[in-house]
Amino acid sequence: MLKSERQEHILREVNxxxxxxxxxxxxxxxxxxxxxxxxxxELAEQDKVIKVHGGALSKSYHTSTYRxxxxxxxxxxxxxxxxAVTLLKEGxxxxxxxxxxxRELARILPPHLSATxxxxxxxxxxxxxxxxxxxVILLGGKVxxxxxxxxxxxxxxxxxxLRADLCILGTNSIDPEEGITDSDWEVVQVKKAMIxxxxxxxxxxxxxxxxxxxxxxxxxxxxxxxxxxxLPARDSRLLAxxxxxxxxx
Amino acid sequence: MLKSERQEHILREVNxxxxxxxxxxxxxxxxxxxxxxxxxxELAEQDKVIKVHGGALSKSYHTSTYRxxxxxxxxxxxxxxxxAVTLLKEGxxxxxxxxxxxRELARILPPHLSATxxxxxxxxxxxxxxxxxxxVILLGGKVxxxxxxxxxxxxxxxxxxLRADLCILGTNSIDPEEGITDSDWEVVQVKKAMIxxxxxxxxxxxxxxxxxxxxxxxxxxxxxxxxxxxLPARDSRLLAxxxxxxxxx
DNA sequence: AAGGAAAATGCGGATTTCTGCACGAAAGGG
DNA sequence: CCCTTTCGTGCAGAAATCCGCATTTTCCTT
Numbered sequence: 001m002l003k004s005e006r007q008e009h010i011l012r013e014v015n016x017x018x019x020x021x022x023x024x025x026x027x028x029x030x031x032x033x034x035x036x037x038x039x040x041x042e043l044a045e046q047d048k049v050i051k052v053h054g055g056a057l058s059k060s061y062h063t064s065t066y067r068x069x070x071x072x073x074x075x076x077x078x079x080x081x082x083x084a085v086t087l088l089k090e091g092x093x094x095x096x097x098x099x100x101x102x103r104e105l106a107r108i109l110p111p112h113l114s115a116t117x118x119x120x121x122x123x124x125x126x127x128x129x130x131x132x133x134x135x136v137i138l139l140g141g142k143v144x145x146x147x148x149x150x151x152x153x154x155x156x157x158x159x160x161x162l163r164a165d166l167c168i169l170g171t172n173s174i175d176p177e178e179g180i181t182d183s184d185w186e187v188v189q190v191k192k193a194m195i196x197x198x199x200x201x202x203x204x205x206x207x208x209x210x211x212x213x214x215x216x217x218x219x220x221x222x223x224x225x226x227x228x229x230x231l232p233a234r235d236s237r238l239l240a241x242x243x244x245x246x247x248x249x
Numbered sequence: 250m251l252k253s254e255r256q257e258h259i260l261r262e263v264n265x266x267x268x269x270x271x272x273x274x275x276x277x278x279x280x281x282x283x284x285x286x287x288x289x290x291e292l293a294e295q296d297k298v299i300k301v302h303g304g305a306l307s308k309s310y311h312t313s314t315y316r317x318x319x320x321x322x323x324x325x326x327x328x329x330x331x332x333a334v335t336l337l338k339e340g341x342x343x344x345x346x347x348x349x350x351x352r353e354l355a356r357i358l359p360p361h362l363s364a365t366x367x368x369x370x371x372x373x374x375x376x377x378x379x380x381x382x383x384x385v386i387l388l389g390g391k392v393x394x395x396x397x398x399x400x401x402x403x404x405x406x407x408x409x410x411l412r413a414d415l416c417i418l419g420t421n422s423i424d425p426e427e428g429i430t431d432s433d434w435e436v437v438q439v440k441k442a443m444i445x446x447x448x449x450x451x452x453x454x455x456x457x458x459x460x461x462x463x464x465x466x467x468x469x470x471x472x473x474x475x476x477x478x479x480l481p482a483r484d485s486r487l488l489a490x491x492x493x494x495x496x497x498x
Numbered sequence: 499a500a501g502g503a504a505a506a507t508g509c510g511g512a513t514t515t516c517t518g519c520a521c522g523a524a525a526g527g528g
Numbered sequence: 529c530c531c532t533t534t535c536g537t538g539c540a541g542a543a544a545t546c547c548g549c550a551t552t553t554t555c556c557t558t
Contacts, residue, residue, distance in 0.1 A: 015356065053252055150389060
């Protein structure tokens with residue numbers, strides 16, 4: 001039996017039973033426990049399983065109950081989300097894109113605010129779902145594995161039939177000259193459609209994303225109305241954006 | 250039982266009941282109280298629980314981090330999912346409804362299987378997203394807060410444009426006479442549409458759901474092709490269904 | 499096809515971890 | 529204040545892990 005074949009088998013086993021024991025696998029696959037252990041360690045390094053004393057545990061089982069843990073820069077993102085909330089008014093129709101910052105926004109939404117949210121993002125939708133008084137409409141389509149959002153013609157077609165008061169855009173790269181840029185073509189198409197059909201556009205970005213660019217253009221800087229970062233509005237790093245007419249929160 | 254597995258269990262227990270006693274856990278998990286106490290101390294060091302005399306208290310009780318509902322009867326659901334997987338073939342177009350059993354199915358999907366999945370369920374879609382070789386298409390629409398799926402005319406309209414090889418239906422109530430029933434009108438509409446547009450229908454149900462009915466009818470028993478429970482196919486409780494012509498797995 | 503380097507595997511022994519038990523100290527309840 | 533329950537610690541046996549090394553397998557080059 002080949003090594004990779006064996007590891008496939010182990011992975012399948014661990015996903016079905018949520019746990020495996022070195023001793024069991026050793027017998028079932030007719031190899032020494034050392035080999036199993038080595039396999040498990042490799043799989044653990046690739047984040048496929050979680051290695052523990054005596055065997056291994058399934059990752060998805062473990063992380064699905066625990067998942068809250070790893071939003072990086074959570075502190076900053078919460079600040080950003082807090083500022084963004086001030087733009088929301090009763091009864092608004094709002095587009096929300098993907099990303100953890102927007103998820104954070106959904107989480108801290110004031111409970112009484114009743115607005116209608118359209119989003120292609122799975123995680124944002126799930127978070128919004130827990131909000132008591134808002135309506136959530138999911139834009140469906142082919143799901144992009146990397147981005148965790150729906151993409152494709154159907155999403156864009158639906159967007160063209162709508163008109164939003166506000167579009168809240170998670171931003172990977174923003175630059176005073178180049179505007180907002182991104183790296184995934186499908187995602188760019190969706191963002192473009194959202195911007196086009198919204199009266200106002202708010203860009204949410206960690207300060208580390210400022211003055212960076214990527215391959216594909218989403219929009220010009222003057223198409224954006226609000227720029228929200230975790231920095232105070234008067235921070236010098238934001239000067240270039242204020243000069244361009246953006247309202248910096 | 251593995252140590253880490255045991256600690257998972259303890260954590261789950263403490264989060265459900267808000268408190269646990271060493272003595273209870275010792276009996277339930279069949280280890281000495283010393284071991285439990287050591288576990289609780291470790292969990293307390295990691296700030297997962299609050300250790301008190303005689304047991305421990307839940308921490309999240311105070312911090313109100315709303316956690317994804319615990320998957321109850323996970324063991325049984327994994328068995329069901331395992332059987333359901335055998336119905337899936339390369340290249341199929343499959344409808345998948347919501348529910349934790351279907352989420353479990355998505356989780357244990359063989360990595361190599363490449364199929365196309367349509368689902369209105371957010372959690373199923375998120376789980377399927379992690380699958381390397383399958384395509385996931387999310388059916389978008391108004392999100393139903395209780396069910397965690399998209400509902401409404403748009404979903405149903407999209408479904409009528411499709412034709413699936415298989416429909417995998419999470420089931421809340423099934424009865425040999427009454428067929429499948431459910432309690433949420435919107436959800437029922439979606440399930441009806443899915444059944445109508447699929448060549449074969451598989452109903453996934455915990456045995457506790459057998460022979461129960463609810464207010465609204467989803468479909469007749471003879472519209473279902475496969476019945477999958479955690480019980481062995483020959484179990485007497487399934488006899489009535491076999492007699493009706495369902496293939497019981 | 500043959501040869502050889504690299505990777506994979508199994509094994510023995512040293513080390514670490516896990517677990518239950520015993521005993522004395524501490525905490526809690528009436 | 530006494531009695532019961534719980535706690536902490538040390539210890540011992542069992543299991544799991546780590547480490548180095550010899551042997552086998554795999555794969556690539558010539």
